[in-house]
Amino acid sequence: MPKSKVDVVKKSAPPVIRPAISQSSLVFVPGDVLEGFQERLETGIDWTVTESSCRFHKAEHKRNSTTKVTFAQALKEKISKSIISGFLNDDSGLTLQQNWELLLPITLWDKEKFATDEGKTCFHNENCITDDLIKLIEKAVKAGDREVLRNEMMTMTELDESLTHYKKLTTLNLCTNWLTELNAKFLPLTLKALELHNNCISDISGFADSLPIDLLYLGLSRNMLTTDNVDALRFLPHNLTVLDLADNDIYDLSPVLDAVSRLPNLSALQLSGNPCAMSSGYARSCLLKLTQLKWLDCREILDSDRPFEFTEVHPDDLRSTYFHFTVFRIVSCPQPPKPEKGGTTSFHVELELPLLDVVRRKFLMFRRPESLVDILPPPEDDDWGNAATMASIPAVNSRVISSKLHASDQIHEEESSHGSDIYSNMVPKNSREIHNYTTFESTKVQWNKLMTFNEPVVKIFCPDLVALRDTFRSTITVRLVYTVLYTPAKTSKAEKQKSIPALKTPAEMRVNVATIRCSLRAPDWSQQSQHFHWDETLGTNDAIHWGDGDLAVLQYSQAPVKVTKGKMDGDMGSRQSMPEFLTCHFGFGIDTLRTT
Numbered sequence: 001m002p003k004s005k006v007d008v009v010k011k012s013a014p015p016v017i018r019p020a021i022s023q024s025s026l027v028f029v030p031g032d033v034l035e036g037f038q039e040r041l042e043t044g045i046d047w048t049v050t051e052s053s054c055r056f057h058k059a060e061h062k063r064n065s066t067t068k069v070t071f072a073q074a075l076k077e078k079i080s081k082s083i084i085s086g087f088l089n090d091d092s093g094l095t096l097q098q099n100w101e102l103l104l105p106i107t108l109w110d111k112e113k114f115a116t117d118e119g120k121t122c123f124h125n126e127n128c129i130t131d132d133l134i135k136l137i138e139k140a141v142k143a144g145d146r147e148v149l150r151n152e153m154m155t156m157t158e159l160d161e162s163l164t165h166y167k168k169l170t171t172l173n174l175c176t177n178w179l180t181e182l183n184a185k186f187l188p189l190t191l192k193a194l195e196l197h198n199n200c201i202s203d204i205s206g207f208a209d210s211l212p213i214d215l216l217y218l219g220l221s222r223n224m225l226t227t228d229n230v231d232a233l234r235f236l237p238h239n240l241t242v243l244d245l246a247d248n249d250i251y252d253l254s255p256v257l258d259a260v261s262r263l264p265n266l267s268a269l270q271l272s273g274n275p276c277a278m279s280s281g282y283a284r285s286c287l288l289k290l291t292q293l294k295w296l297d298c299r300e301i302l303d304s305d306r307p308f309e310f311t312e313v314h315p316d317d318l319r320s321t322y323f324h325f326t327v328f329r330i331v332s333c334p335q336p337p338k339p340e341k342g343g344t345t346s347f348h349v350e351l352e353l354p355l356l357d358v359v360r361r362k363f364l365m366f367r368r369p370e371s372l373v374d375i376l377p378p379p380e381d382d383d384w385g386n387a388a389t390m391a392s393i394p395a396v397n398s399r400v401i402s403s404k405l406h407a408s409d410q411i412h413e414e415e416s417s418h419g420s421d422i423y424s425n426m427v428p429k430n431s432r433e434i435h436n437y438t439t440f441e442s443t444k445v446q447w448n449k450l451m452t453f454n455e456p457v458v459k460i461f462c463p464d465l466v467a468l469r470d471t472f473r474s475t476i477t478v479r480l481v482y483t484v485l486y487t488p489a490k491t492s493k494a495e496k497q498k499s500i501p502a503l504k505t506p507a508e509m510r511v512n513v514a515t516i517r518c519s520l521r522a523p524d525w526s527q528q529s530q531h532f533h534w535d536e537t538l539g540t541n542d543a544i545h546w547g548d549g550d551l552a553v554l555q556y557s558q559a560p561v562k563v564t565k566g567k568m569d570g571d572m573g574s575r576q577s578m579p580e581f582l583t584c585h586f587g588f589g590i591d592t593l594r595t596t
Contacts, residue, residue, distance in 0.1 A: 192215060
């Protein structure tokens, strides 16, 4: 008899392999490292534009070079630069209606037609006093009363008692200032939304329990909050429905969830950009602990995200994850010429991840070099014709020579990125160079019109969540490399007897077929990876982020593609015709414990 459903024993899930975090070189820092080691580790990283501006903001705060400005002073200064200043000036000789019909249209038309992008941005910053400044001005014009403007507009900086004069204030935006603390007694009780993004707040314990009781939204992203001071979150108003803690420095997830679980009406939480949000157990822990949550990191939580049974998350899954880089395909790469006898050709992909590089990290702990590249002294044998020349080079100049070699490589990259004669620019790989950092490499594949690689190409265990978070705030370099490996010819017995040295051909010749830059962003807990597209027709080395689309499902055919009736040519999953130009598709992501 066939077994019933009741008799079928459900197979247990395979055990998860977790490397020992306490023994990881990414976590362990010896006591005798160089002073300022962490700062040196982050030097030379190609940060994204957003991350560069935020780091500059924090650096200025640490210098204590900012002047304290009260809310009243800041508001007065901002109004003086805004288009609203003319409507508030009783001595201008123009009525509200005349300002509305004459000066305002001329100003807006002039900015729209003649201002550069930078000018438009500055104009917007000067006039972001309220959500809809034009609508507020129109309201005052219809009422014929300048007091409407004085009573309803709002903006920023260090708070003082002047803020209490606004009795009907519901939204207050204090973003991108130098606030380190907040005096909540100056906040109107009518406040519903308070935005404090991109300030310098490191502790909320001084105002968390004094915020207006009817506050629904609190934005604290891009501040300096850490795990040490998140316990005060439990004292936030119980009516709070949206809490934004994104892009802070919160490392441990459990204290945050313990605190915010005491907010009965919380329906939306943002923690992306914190180290704790990079752990593999992040999403499952949030959904397990916060049963009333409807949105996590701006993603709606679906019924399928909450299975009937949740297993407890292993503690190590809240302190680590795996970083993975996948090359989906490389299409229409120019065919290389036939190599000389004894040569073996191949293609591979190289990926530079300085912040996740164990070798580079160890090297920077104890040495302060001019370069991360050294050159071995030449061997003392007759096989190297230039041994005497190399031996005469002082050791201090080895780094200079190495830097020139790398400068030459960069020139070849520029010349060969989009040219058709890329294989004529091949250079020998110097086997005597010691790189004190590693470049992660994929497996080598042979040329084909459509090249695919093993998935994932690179997979790295990451117990240092800060380094991983910062990696996704940087610009990563991806290279498609063509190599020709030569096997030295065997020496005959006659040549050995006559002591004739065999001429050694360079062991490896190589050229960068494509050098691609990818500006990463915080990974999404509901997606396995973020995908990028690059092709030669873009005219730049910067790859395009593919959004929510899945490049892995695309299929290419060398035969003519038949268009199916009722389907668009670009439907995801349908077969595509081969592009004429070199095209690369790849993705970056982290491993997460799936919710199902």
